[in-house]
Amino acid sequence: MSSERDARHAEIDLQDLVASSDTGSRNPTGPIGVFLAGLALVWSLFQLYISSDIPYALTDLLKINVIFNSDEARSVHLAFALSLAAFSYPLFKNSPRDRVPWYDWVLAVIGVACCLYLIVEKGNIAYRAGLPTTGDLIVSTFGLAVLMIATYRSLGLPLVIVASVFLVYVFFGDQPFIPEVIQWKGASYGKAMWHFWMQTEGVFGVALGVSASMVFLFVLFGSLLDKAGAGNYFIQVAFALLGHLRGGPAKAAVVSSAMTGLISGSSIANTVTTGTFTIPLMKRVGFPAEKAGAVEVASSVNGQIMPPVMGAAAFLMVEYVGVTYLDVVKHAILPASISYIALLYIVHLEALKSGMKGLPKPGPMRSGLQKLLGALTGFLSMAITAAVIYYGLGWTKQVFPDATFEAMVVLFLAVYVGLVALAARYPDLELDDPNAPVSVLPAAGPTLMTGLYYLVPIVVLVWNLMIERLSPGLSAYWATVALIFIQLTQDPLKALFRKSGDYAGAFRRGFASVIEGLIAGARNMIGIAVATGAAGIIVGTISLTGAHQVMGEFIEFLSGGNLMAMLVLVAIFSLILGMGLPTTANYIVVSSLMAAVVVDVGAQNGLLVPLIAVHLFVFYFGIMADVTPPVGLASFAAAAISGADPIKTGVTAFYYSLRTVALPFLFIFNTDLLLINVTAWEAVYVFVVATVAMMLFAAGTQGYFFARNKAWEAVALLLIAFTLFRPGFWLDLVAPPFHQEDPAKIVEFAEAEPSDDGMRIVVEGPSIKYADKTETITFLLPLGPKGAAGAERLKAQDLHVAVEDGVARLEEPFQPTSVPGSKLLDFDFYGDQPVRVVAIEVPTERIAKEVFYIPALLLLALVIMLQRRRTDVPAF
Known part of the structure; x- marks a missing residue:
């Protein structure tokens, strides 16, 4: 009984951790609870409203303007976030969780009033540009104060401290306690407040605009997809396909975390969503608690570097780098994919070292050749499906150039109904109890068939982005509309095909899942919206004071002008600045301060680094703060599930994440990894070589390849990996470029x-x-x-x-x-x-850099030959 009670307490603590960091741990009952849920629901509906054509139709119909421009949408967006932060997140540890105290009502009203003031007074503000009135200064002061309080209560102290340091620098930049090397003349109170609150250089800047126009819809899409049952489906499919392999549950954890991370905006939520199921299963097949938690952390945090969402950073990069969204996806996809493949290989090596087996699989055991053919069939099926989607949908665009939307709707309905009819032949998936004794894995085929229709809204999203070339926000809007339709109809359609009756009850369940998804999506956005607003203080400080130039000079001074030393310092600074910050705020802070440093110092050393490579560099190291002790929140969440020490879990997770640490250094010097100026065939070649190189890097750092590595073998594997990644390094030593x-x-x-x-x-x-x-x-x-x-x-x-x-x-x-x-x-x-x-x-005219692959591959052959002599354990 005591163990069951401890497990229940641990689960409650875990839910509290997630709620306190992502959605707010206050859940009042009664009318106030209904009001809080209703407010979150209205926020989601407002975001869908401004993303659609409805405002324009209503304006034409009612003959009054009901269209919100970008600046107005930002003000309303932050107003919702500040009020929900006040209602959802307790201000103090002893604050009530079942009701909203009076002071939070006051803070919510003040926050909303300060945001809406910009809409009510927009004409007068434009007229007196740069000359704030007393009312302007009062509103700006209270607005910043409420924003900082909301930041503290929803995100903790780190971002508050960082923003406060920048505010002190703005007002007291010329004081003796500021080091002389970074002093500046300082700003008047009126100038600073106008800059931060009354115009779009500070709080209401680009970051908050991206949050309002794009990020919300993608977070909402992910929330609705999860409420529809796709999260459970992804996990079950991953286990059905991979659970029988060596260390199968850990490999399934990596894949399911990757699929969840595609649509998730939070490392912690990703860790808990999949980790609750995967970590106990990893422990069940022999993974120690620390390693089970570390695998989940490494894979969940990696979800933040995987397009299309990248923890909302993808949309910010569009604005900060000045490239299209598809360019960001193209540049980011290869390193993220390689990183996930390497993590799968790390899990495989851990399973080999420990002699682990997979979970029992239904049906007769298959030979190695059968497994290989099955894998090839799976890949071919995916490739054929992708080709059918791409060329099939492209065909509709050519045949119905003026009616593509209508043709797409008809095709969407036909495919969706067909896939639901297929799913209705199989029983609905139920989440297995991860703490139950080892059981036989579900059959892969039936498990896969039960939720194929969940891919339809994802196809709609990809179609709109890549074929129609719609904006990310509008693409997410149509994908969300498609997903809401699926939620409302999936259960009634299944009841129809199964002839089970109770259509009204099925529709009610679907309607309830939509409402829950809309509310959950808004609550998931509170921290992101507040973070982008607070990060605007930092961005505003930089534009007001030129602090990024000072930071660049400081890092240049510390590095002595050495490029590699500078990159290491930037990585460390990004890691420190990212501690305790959510992904979105993390990227805004580190890119605002660090990106220009890499570009400038690189140029002084003759290295011309594309801006997208620099932004990805600082972003990668910023998100590593979610892994690294002492502030690695994702590691704490995983440790709460596994029962392991959080510091040990974080250290192990960082060790597993060394591949993610190495990648930014590699693509700074070899931009082929970001698919910059490469053809399609070159991209395939780069992917294959880089994947092999990263697997060898993993083998070198994990101490095991075909057998346990000797010291010289580990060094040799790392040297081979480096050569495959950057053969140009050796060529530059022979002949300058x-x-x-x-x-x-x-x-x-x-x-x-x-x-x-x-x-x-x-x-x-x-x-x-x-x-x-x-x-x-x-x-x-x-x-x-x-x-x-x-x-x-x-x-x-x-x-x-x-x-x-x-x-x-x-x-x-x-x-x-x-x-x-x-x-x-x-x-x-x-x-x-x-x-x-x-x-x-x-x-300079030189030999091909790929010549250096020859000695590297010969050395690899030597290592493989020697290790194969020392082991009889099959490599797979």
Whole structure:
């Protein structure tokens, strides 16, 4: 009895942890509880309303404007978040959980009033731009105060502390207690408050706009999908397909966490959703408690780097990097996939080391050849299905160019009804008790068939994004509409096909799941919306003070200008800044401070890093804070399920996540991993090579390959992995990638460059900030189409060169947004020494870098041969 009571207490504590970090742990009863649920429901309905065409239709019908523009939508969005934060999250540990105290009502009303003030007074605010009234200052002050309180209660102290440090820097940046190297003149109270609250440079900036226009709908889509039963379906399918393999439950945990992470915005929620089921099953087949929890943490946190949602960071990258959403998905998909495959391999190695077996599977045992053929059949089925979806839907677009939407609706209904009819032939899935004795796994075929229709709204989402090329927000809207339709009709249709009657009861269950999903989606968004608002304080501080330049100079000073040391420091700073922050706020903070540092210091070292690579670099290290002790919240959640020590779980999870730590360094130097400027066939080649390399890296760090590694074998495996990832490193030692040409010939080189090619130039000159300091930077200058004279091509790109006595002197660029204008901000064009081009870098003709694969593969063959002699355990 005591063990059952302890288990119940542990489950209650776990639910409390998730609620306190994601949805709010206060659940009042009676009318107040109904009001709280109703408020969350209205928020979801409001977000669906502004995403649809309904406002435009109503405006035409009613002849009054009921359309919310972007600024107004942000204000209403934050108003809902602040009020729900006050009602859902207790302010103090001893605050009541079953009712809302009076002071939270006051805070909610103040927060809503301060947000809606921007809508009511929008005309007057625009008229007095930059000249705040006393009312403006009062509203801004109370608004920021309520936002900071909401941040504390929904996200904890870390983000409050970070935001407070930035606020202190804004007002007291010129005080003696601020180190002289980062001092600035400071801002007046009126200027700062106007900047933070009354315009779109601070709280109501890009981050909150992305939260209101895109993130909410994707979080809502994920919540509705889970309430519809897809979460349980994904877990069951993963176990049916993988549970019989060595360490099968752990492999199934990785796959189910990957599928859940596709739509989840929270590492902790992902850990608990799948971990409640997977961690006990991992322990059941022999995984120690720490390792079981660590596998779940590593796979759940990895869900935040997996497109399409990436913990909402994908949508923020669209705004911050200036690329399309599909570009973000394309660049992020390969590293995330490789990371998950490597984690599956790590689990396999752990199972080999411990001699684990899988769970019993129904039916006769299959030979190795049969397993291989089955796997190939599975992959071929997936490929054929994907091809049918892509080309089939593309065919409808060609045949019905003016009626594609109607054709899609008909096709959607036909496929959906057919798949529900198929599912109705099998009993509905029930979640297995993970603490029960070992039982036979469910049959893969029937399990797969019971929920194939859950993929239909996901197909709608992908179709709208990739074929129709709709915006992410509008794509999520239509996918959500499709999902709501499925929730309302799946049970009645099953009852119809099974001839079981009770259609009204089936419809009521579907309607209840929709309402629950809408409420849960809004409550899941509280922390994200508050986080994007609070992170706006940091972004606003940076735009007001130029703090990112100060941070860059500080890290440059610590690294001594060494590129690798700088990357390590940026990684450590990103990890520290990310501690305790949710994924969205984490990305905003680390990218605002760290991204420019990598670009600038890289350029000074001659490394031209694409901006998307830099943002992914800092993002990867920011989310590792969810794993790493002492603040790794996902590790604490997993430890609460496994009964293990949370610090040991976090350390083990970080060890398993070394592959995720290594990837950002690799794609900074080898942008092929991000599929930048590669063809489709090259992408396949890069994927295969990088996957093999990452598996070898995993084998080297885990101490086991075909047998337990000797020390030299582990080193050899890491060396082979590095060579496969970056063969260009060895080639650069043999022959430099560029040779320098006379800068006086810059005009001739500009004229000879092919169309749309760029020219690498090295610029040197006096610093505008520091006397007696010389700045050096390398950048790629685009030249546009060929045909014009060299001087004209340079001037068209805002690079003004005067060659005198062999010196290519530069004049100050006219356009701050041009490439030279943005790259040469730190140069003094009016000093005694000229700003000049000191070299033109031209690619060197070299052998193919892939030549270095040959010695690496020969060394790999040697390691495999020696290890196979020491073991008789099959590798798979």
